[in-house]
Amino acid sequence: MxxxxxxxxxxxxxxxxxxxxxxxxxxxxxxxxxxxxxxxxxxxxxxxxxxxxxxxxxxxGTTATQPPSGRPRHMTERGQRMLKRTVRRSRQLSAESIAKDLQTWCGLQMSTTTVCRELHGMGFHGRAAASKPSITKCNTKRWM
Missing domain, CATH: 1.10.10 (Arc Repressor Mutant, subunit A)
Known part of the structure; x- marks a missing residue:
């Protein structure tokens, strides 16, 4: 035993x-x-x-693992790496221009919605910084 x-x-x-x-x-x-x-x-x-x-x-009647159910993902790991590299180079690009860049470089056909969804999944969000007042000597005297 x-x-x-x-x-x-x-x-x-x-x-x-x-x-x-x-x-x-x-x-x-x-x-x-x-x-x-x-x-x-x-x-x-x-x-x-x-x-x-x-x-x-x-x-x-079998113990073999079954293939995963559901629709396969549109973007592969390689495509995700390319997308991340593209966004890190220039963070000011729009989703449309990123989709066009990926189409010309990699041959990946995808919509702007797919690009946005993948970017959100990677942690990239389209957020602008809050406008802050310019801190000059004159402004500091005024605030004090």
């Missing part, structure tokens, strides 16, 4: 994908009439993950 480590730091994180080499023993344990709790303890995997793997295997 295997022993599981009790160190919580060695457990699987929330965002990690479970490898196929760990999915097989989960199904093997299920076919061997082991409880979800025992399988979880033996393989050091959360019970919810074990339960999900078993449910998926019973419903679909």
């Amino acid at each position: 295997q022993t599981a480590s009790t160190n919580i730091g060695e457990r699987m994180g929330r965002s990690q994908e479970l490898s196929d080499s760990k999915r097989g023993p989960v199904i093997g344990g299920h076919l061997g009439n082991k409880s979800i709790r025992d399988i979880s303890w033996l393989l050091n995997i959360p019970r919810s993950t074990v339960s999900g793997i078993i449910t998926k295997w019973e419903q679909l």
Whole structure:
């Protein structure tokens, strides 16, 4: 019988994908009439993950990961890097001119709305600085 480590730091994180080499023993344990709790303890995997793997295997007959659902993103990582580089060079450009620049340089066809959405996602926002009074010697005397 295997022993599981009790160190919580060695457990699987929330965002990690479970490898196929760990999915097989989960199904093997299920076919061997082991409880979800025992399988979880033996393989050091959360019970919810074990339960999900078993449910998926019973419903679909496979343990392979499914492709992500939904529409794929319009802009790739390379396009995002190009967009960020373009904006950092000149922050005064409009979304229309940025879209035209990306079309001529990279061949990326995208609307100005897509450019604005991607820039907002990267943390760039079209905000102007507040106007501040000019602080001169005359103004400082007046304020005092």
